[in-house]
Amino acid sequence: MIEFENVSKSYGESKVLDRLNFRINPGEFVVLIGPSGCGKTTTLRTINRLIEPDGGKVFINGEDISKVNPVQLRRTIGYVIQQIGLFPNMTVEENIAVVPKLLKYPKEKWQPIVRELLELVGMPYKENAHKYPSELSGGQQQRIGVLRALAASPPIVLMDEPFGALDPITREALQEEVKRIQKKLKKTIVFVTHDMDEALRMADTIVFMSGGKILQMASPEELLQNPADPLISEFMGKHKGAPGASLTAGDFMKTRVLKASRKTQTLQSVELMRKRDVNSMIVVNDDDTYAGTVSLDTIKALGKAGKEIGDMMEDQAPIVNLNEDAHDTFEKLYTSPVGYVVVLNDDKTVAGLITKTSMAKAMGEALWGEMLS
Amino acid sequence: MGGNAVMTFVAFCIDHQKDIFNCLVRHFQLVGISVAAGMLIAIPLGIFLSRFKHFALAVLRLAGMVQTIPGLVMLGFALLLFGIGLPPALFVLSIYAILPILQNTYTGITEVEKSYIEAAKGIGMTNGQILRKIEIPLALSSIVGGIRTSVVFTVSWATLAGLIGAGGLGDLIWTGLSTYNTNYILAGAVPSAIVAIALSGLISIIQKSITPRGLKGVSV
Numbered sequence A: 001m002i003e004f005e006n007v008s009k010s011y012g013e014s015k016v017l018d019r020l021n022f023r024i025n026p027g028e029f030v031v032l033i034g035p036s037g038c039g040k041t042t043t044l045r046t047i048n049r050l051i052e053p054d055g056g057k058v059f060i061n062g063e064d065i066s067k068v069n070p071v072q073l074r075r076t077i078g079y080v081i082q083q084i085g086l087f088p089n090m091t092v093e094e095n096i097a098v099v100p101k102l103l104k105y106p107k108e109k110w111q112p113i114v115r116e117l118l119e120l121v122g123m124p125y126k127e128n129a130h131k132y133p134s135e136l137s138g139g140q141q142q143r144i145g146v147l148r149a150l151a152a153s154p155p156i157v158l159m160d161e162p163f164g165a166l167d168p169i170t171r172e173a174l175q176e177e178v179k180r181i182q183k184k185l186k187k188t189i190v191f192v193t194h195d196m197d198e199a200l201r202m203a204d205t206i207v208f209m210s211g212g213k214i215l216q217m218a219s220p221e222e223l224l225q226n227p228a229d230p231l232i233s234e235f236m237g238k239h240k241g242a243p244g245a246s247l248t249a250g251d252f253m254k255t256r257v258l259k260a261s262r263k264t265q266t267l268q269s270v271e272l273m274r275k276r277d278v279n280s281m282i283v284v285n286d287d288d289t290y291a292g293t294v295s296l297d298t299i300k301a302l303g304k305a306g307k308e309i310g311d312m313m314e315d316q317a318p319i320v321n322l323n324e325d326a327h328d329t330f331e332k333l334y335t336s337p338v339g340y341v342v343v344l345n346d347d348k349t350v351a352g353l354i355t356k357t358s359m360a361k362a363m364g365e366a367l368w369g370e371m372l373s
Numbered sequence B: 001m002g003g004n005a006v007m008t009f010v011a012f013c014i015d016h017q018k019d020i021f022n023c024l025v026r027h028f029q030l031v032g033i034s035v036a037a038g039m040l041i042a043i044p045l046g047i048f049l050s051r052f053k054h055f056a057l058a059v060l061r062l063a064g065m066v067q068t069i070p071g072l073v074m075l076g077f078a079l080l081l082f083g084i085g086l087p088p089a090l091f092v093l094s095i096y097a098i099l100p101i102l103q104n105t106y107t108g109i110t111e112v113e114k115s116y117i118e119a120a121k122g123i124g125m126t127n128g129q130i131l132r133k134i135e136i137p138l139a140l141s142s143i144v145g146g147i148r149t150s151v152v153f154t155v156s157w158a159t160l161a162g163l164i165g166a167g168g169l170g171d172l173i174w175t176g177l178s179t180y181n182t183n184y185i186l187a188g189a190v191p192s193a194i195v196a197i198a199l200s201g202l203i204s205i206i207q208k209s210i211t212p213r214g215l216k217g218v219s220v
Ligand SMILES: Nc1ncnc2c1ncn2[C@@H]1O[C@H](COP(=O)(O)OP(=O)(O)OP(=O)(O)O)[C@@H](O)[C@H]1O
Pocket: A011, A016, A035, A036, A037, A038, A039, A040, A041, A042, A043, A194
């Protein structure tokens, strides 16, 4: 357990940490996030005494760390940095074994650890152990950076924007790996990022900092639903519409829908639907308000060439208002006989359609950001 | 110089092979001892300066200034201090040997990327361990480069030592110059040129062989 008690730090006039109080439980994955310069790195580095606070105390398992020899302390806390910092004069194996060797493990003890860890990230010992860092890709290097931090089985691992320099795909793979390893090995991880996606994906608890203070410390869900500060909402930007937050029908609809006046004639309608590869369309009145829907099947069954579609409309499609609560909208969607829901604006004009596909896509976007679009 | 001159020179060398060999050995001694002394002073001093950077500029500047004092002037001073013979020569040569090693040690260590130091400290290395396991290995190539420069310098400066009776290949050159005997001059100059080139090459090879694969082609 890590506890901060009124921890403060100033550089000259500027207060970088302002009486921080928080507690991190064993096995918890805590993400520190906030604007640049808000004190994330400083907070992290007070945990392994790379920075000494000038007020307050940090406890690890109840022990005041200012009383612990910093070198000994750091050997029991893993540390991963954005620049990776693998030692270029050492092989992969030597890099991973650095801390075990500092702790005077015999070779019979550290070598199996190296093997096991490499196995854990899918980098077989035989192919990789004797390479130098410069012979690895960025993603592989940071994997080794993570393994180096884990080698002596520290219960706590600190990570400062470890994936900040990686491309999005590698980054995501590593996020998953670290999360999996954390669960498997039951590590307490304190992780700094300025990427809200990453925070939401990985954290059990998010600590949102600003100006050396904690604005909110909460689970990702709680943070999404009840951001304690406008800055947090702003930081989350596109994540406002994540599941659980107050979503409405408008968040899930597709707006490019096929509409036609009720005076449209049958053959023309069939042609329109064929072109768009759909089997039904929305019919609107002259004032553009919603009238009903018409399906290809109905036209085929009832229609003669030259008839107006206004005469063969159906009204089975459920209708919801743009601001209808997401939950009720889903109910209607799942019970809809036509497989979709029509969304109307307040003035009864057509805003869009919700289909199962549009809903899945919108949920995906809410969860994973722009990736799917 | 025609073929005839070469023949006479070769004959001269064979005639004087014992002298030339003795001078060569002495030359090696001069270079070896002064470069060793230079390393003994420059490497620890370079490491010290890398820890206390506010001294570094002043010390490096001073060393640079000393370096610009002409060799003969230095020899003159040394002569006044130590009299004639080996000690003043070794003194002067050692001083010249210091600067390249000092500069390269200092820059080699200070140019080690900060992230390595940060990582090393963060995982629990002591300052001594950081120095031994990270900084010196990463600076080693640069330090050896400094030693090479120093050796090449000293091989040529050591010819001056002959002037104050410290022996070495310079002896032959000065004898040649004062007696207008080209063969003596060549017998001193040719081996010292060969020695300089050979040692420089040898140290380059050593430098490459001690650089781990991971550092080749990578600047640190
Ligand atoms: N050694 C230092 N001397 C003076 N000011 C410092 C020092 N280290 C950090 N600061 C200042 O303290 C503040 C907090 O720094 P910190 O590195 O903790 O920010 P951060 O939240 O990690 O930012 P980023 O997201 O940019 O990494 C910044 O304003 C920074 O300029």
